[in-house]
Each structure stands twice: as C-alpha cells, then as structure tokens.
Amino acid sequence: MIRKVLVANRGEIAARIIEACRQCGVASVAVYSEPDAQAPYLKQADEAYPLGGALATESYLNQAALLEIAGKAQCDAVHPGYGFLAENAEFATAVEQAGMAWIGPTPECIVAMGSKHQARQLAVELGVPVVPGSAILSADDAALAEAASSVGFPLLVKASGGGGGIGMRAVAKPEDLAAAVRATRDLAGKHFSDSAIYLERLVAQPRHIEVQVFGFGDGQAVHLYERDCSIQRRYQKVVEEAPAPNLPEATLEKMRAAALALACGQKYRGAGTVEFLYDTDTGEFYFLEMNTRIQVEHPITEMITGADLVAMQIKLAAGTLAPIEQSALNQHGHAFECRVYAERPAKHFLPSTGVLETFAPPVEGAGVRVDTGYAQGMKVTHLYDPLIAKVITWGETRELAAARMRDALAAFQVSGVETNLGMLQALMSHDAVLNGTPTTQFLSLYPGTAVA
Structure with a gap:
C-alpha cells in the first residue's frame, strides 16, 4: 500500500509525478534546492521540503538528505523521475532498505543496463542484434590496434558507463585512435567513475x-x-x-x-x-x-x-x-x-x-x-x-x-x-x-x- 511518495527530482518531471500521484489518490512530497524555491509545482504537492544548497550535489544528488526527508514525511515510496539519481542502484537499494518502495526497476537491472558493455552482452545472449564491436579494451597498444582493425573504421570509442552522448568519440582513421581513447577514458573516469571503454562500428546515417x-x-x-x-x-x-x-x-x-x-x-x-x-x-x-x-x-x-x-x-x-x-x-x-x-x-x-x-x-x-x-x-x-x-x-x-x-x-x-x-x-x-x-x-x- 502506497499512501505517500517522495518525488526526488525537480522541474517538469517533478510536476508530472505530482500530478500522477494526485490521479492515483496518493499524497506527494516535493523537495527543492534554493534556486527552485519558487517552482510552481511545490504548491501542487501535498508537502514540500527544502534540500538546501544550489549545486545538485548539495540537493538533488544528496542521498542522505532525501532519505531523511522521506523518513520525516513518512513516505512509503520514492519516485526518482529521470536524471539525477534515477539510475543509481545504490540509492534504489538504500530506499528499499529503508522500508520504502522504489518506483522503478530493481537495482540489479539498473546495474546490468547501466554498463553499456554488459547490456550489449546480455542483448547478444538474448538474440538482440548489436552493432559490431569489441570487448572492453585494455591499455595495451597492440590489443587496441587489433580491436580497431577487427571493428573497422570509421568507429566510435564508447565509455561503458556513458550516457546522453557523454564519453563517445567518432574516429575516422587509425592515427586518431590513441588520442580519442585517452580522452574518452579520462572523461569516463570523471563522469562515471568507470574508465572502461570499448569500440563500436560507426553507423554513418x-x-x-x-x-x-x-x-x-x-x-x-x-x-x-x-x-x-x-x-x-x-x-x-x-x-x-x-x-x-x-x-x-x-x-x-x-x-x-x-x-x-x-x-x-x-x-x-x-x-x-x-x-x-x-x-x-x-x-x-x-x-x-x-x-x-x-x-x-x-x-x-x-x-x-x-x-x-x-x-x-x-x-x-x-x-x-x-x-x-x-x-x-x-x-x-x-x-x-x-x-x-x-x-x-x-x-x-x-x-x-x-x-x-x-x-x-x-x-x-x-x-x-x-x-x-x-x-x-x-x-x-x-x-x-x-x-x-x-x-x-x-x-x-x-x-x-x-x-x-x-x-x-x-x-x-x-x-x-x-x-x-x-x-x-x-x-x-x-x-x-x-x-x-x-x-x-x-x-x-x-x-x-x-x-x-
């Protein structure tokens, strides 16, 4: 039985979830950072709590603060919307361990699909067609050249943990590959705490x-x-x-x-x-x-x-x-x-x-x-x-x-x-x-x- 949902997001998706809660006869709890204090959907929610701060890390990505508010408001469930913590298996697990329902897929599915390469492997096992590509690449130059030769040019260097186009570089010729690999590894490590990369054939149009x-x-x-x-x-x-x-x-x-x-x-x-x-x-x-x-x-x-x-x-x-x-x-x-x-x-x-x-x-x-x-x-x-x-x-x-x-x-x-x-x-x-x-x-x- 879900009586009250914490909406762990902002903007139009927060407004959308609040409206759906109303349609379902479920109370909604909104949260907001300092820049969002005048957002119109805060008045549409049954309750609204400040997260404090302006940066996303201080507010919408602050797992401890979100869980504290959910507990204070006696929420039965958390809806993460999209972005921020929506595909964070650690947060999904913490919500469930706190005795609330996670309105989304299981943490296991989030992990499996969060790794592009792991998702690709599962797709192959299930008979779903994938673009020709390589395994996760080591730092060995010879192995890199061999993988690129097998995939063929033009190709994409892709971060396994990437998303939204981040950590993806097109490479037209072999002499540009090493620099693209280094740049993608660096970006992937900073954005996803996972520097694993692989190659995939580029579909031109x-x-x-x-x-x-x-x-x-x-x-x-x-x-x-x-x-x-x-x-x-x-x-x-x-x-x-x-x-x-x-x-x-x-x-x-x-x-x-x-x-x-x-x-x-x-x-x-x-x-x-x-x-x-x-x-x-x-x-x-x-x-x-x-x-x-x-x-x-x-x-x-x-x-x-x-x-x-x-x-x-x-x-x-x-x-x-x-x-x-x-x-x-x-x-x-x-x-x-x-x-x-x-x-x-x-x-x-x-x-x-x-x-x-x-x-x-x-x-x-x-x-x-x-x-x-x-x-x-x-x-x-x-x-x-x-x-x-x-x-x-x-x-x-x-x-x-x-x-x-x-x-x-x-x-x-x-x-x-x-x-x-x-x-x-x-x-x-x-x-x-x-x-x-x-x-x-x-x-x-x-x-x-x-x-x-």
Whole structure:
C-alpha cells in the first residue's frame, strides 16, 4: 500500500509525478534546492521540503538528505523521475532498505543496463542484434590496434558507463585512435567513475528509434510502440515523434520483439526504453542501450496510446496495477514533442541564463499539452539542465500533429533568456522533417535550422 511518495527530482518531471500521484489518490512530497524555491509545482504537492544548497550535489544528488526527508514525511515510496539519481542502484537499494518502495526497476537491472558493455552482452545472449564491436579494451597498444582493425573504421570509442552522448568519440582513421581513447577514458573516469571503454562500428546515417516497454517483474512485459528521436544536437534529443514514420512494419515488429526479449529476459519491472539505431543504408537495426527509467519523451507515447505511464509505475509499485495484455494496447493518431531549451542555438547551443521576464506557454487543449516546471519570474541558472518546457501535440494524422506544433510554438512567449524556439519552428517547417526522413546527422547536415 502506497499512501505517500517522495518525488526526488525537480522541474517538469517533478510536476508530472505530482500530478500522477494526485490521479492515483496518493499524497506527494516535493523537495527543492534554493534556486527552485519558487517552482510552481511545490504548491501542487501535498508537502514540500527544502534540500538546501544550489549545486545538485548539495540537493538533488544528496542521498542522505532525501532519505531523511522521506523518513520525516513518512513516505512509503520514492519516485526518482529521470536524471539525477534515477539510475543509481545504490540509492534504489538504500530506499528499499529503508522500508520504502522504489518506483522503478530493481537495482540489479539498473546495474546490468547501466554498463553499456554488459547490456550489449546480455542483448547478444538474448538474440538482440548489436552493432559490431569489441570487448572492453585494455591499455595495451597492440590489443587496441587489433580491436580497431577487427571493428573497422570509421568507429566510435564508447565509455561503458556513458550516457546522453557523454564519453563517445567518432574516429575516422587509425592515427586518431590513441588520442580519442585517452580522452574518452579520462572523461569516463570523471563522469562515471568507470574508465572502461570499448569500440563500436560507426553507423554513418542512422535513425534513432526507441521502443517503450513496461515490465511486470515476473518475466512478462508489454510494449507501447516506438518513438523516433533522430533529431538531436550533441547526441541530445530535440524533437521526438510517435509512432516512427516511414519504416517497414516488419522491421518495427522485429524491434518491438527484440525490446520485449530484453525486458522479459531480465524480469524487468516498470517503465523502460530500449533504444536502437536503424541503418538507413542497409535497413538493419541494432541495439544501442536500455534506459531504466521514465523518459523525457514519454508524453508522446501517452498521447498515442492513452496510457498514463507514470500512474502505471506508481500502481505497479503499490501492487494495484491490473494485468495488461499486449492486445489491449493500441496506438491512435500521431504525436510530436519539442524540447524548449534556454540556450543559444547559433552559439553551439550554449545555455542561456537569466530571469524569465515573460513565460507564457501555449494554451493546453485540442491536442496540445505543455509540461513545465517553470513560471514567469523564475530564474534559469547554469546549475541544471536548460530544459524549460516540453510542447507536445497530437493529431489524427501526422500532418495535423505537425501543424498544431507549429501553431503552439508560434504562440509560446519567452523573454529574459534566449531559447531554441526559433530553431524548433524552422525544424517543424523543414521538408526533411515533414517528410519523416531525418537521421541523427540532420542538424549537422542542415546547420541553417540551428540558427533560424
């Protein structure tokens, strides 16, 4: 029985979880750092407690402080959202040892999927296709050269513990390999406390397709179809849509089956996302990674399926989620999500900070949804991710969903900080986007969209 949930996060995902708790008849407890003291969702939560400090290490990454507040507020469960401690097995274990439910996968699954190389090995064992690559590399130069020769150029040097594009370098020719390996090892050690790296063949023009899965912890799972997340800058997603357009249904069915094999094979519990690269040159697809949490882009899946993924997470943890059959899950219509960042697209997407002198998102309704954790008058700092809102639109057709997105973006008023709203409007009017053909290299190939 879950009566009260600690929301161990900030911003729009904290607001989203608080709303899901309300829908489930569960009390919510919010936490906040000093810069977030005026966040609008704090008033929506049943209780709110200060974490103190401004840095993430002082607040949202402070495990001891979070557990202390959870105990003080008599919480039954913790929802970590995404980012921060969402994929931290140590924190998940500490929550469970404190007698609370962890609203997420088991610590064992977090560990297994947190290592890209370990996840890759499990995928191979379960018959899920992976990009040709190497084992974990030693520091021996001869072994490194042999592994690179086997994988072939161009290739990627990847950190085993990496994520979000961090710890990943493309190498076009052998003479650049050693420097890339050193740099990736150093970065991986600093960011992930794990300097292990491996090599993977570079897919030149891929699309980034991901399958939403939901596991019941007993070896059974369902999929909620797929999303196309190919429009990215610095390996970070900017525009997502569901379902993925212009892909053979037979290929999509194979992707869904592969995602379910990975989820069922580890008795996965709760919401998770299995990410694939689709090679536009060959028509093949390959396992990339599995994210053991709710995704930033989960709203577009909710829009086309009618499912409430966060409520499902809470109900599963509470033991009140009725069994779901795959046949009961259907998709209808099309949805887009645009991530509105406080950043400077024309200056290599550097973050933009300042007070939100004007912050007026488009009106929700008629196929338009806005998820945000900000309000007018709040300050956008350099301390956290610069995502200030997500605009989500749905339509009976892809064309209608795109038209609604263009209208919603045009109506979004922000001043006090620079944003990527102009870029997003340019993207949603670009022929390649309207035709559903962008690859992950799209923003690099069409730099004009980044400065519009």
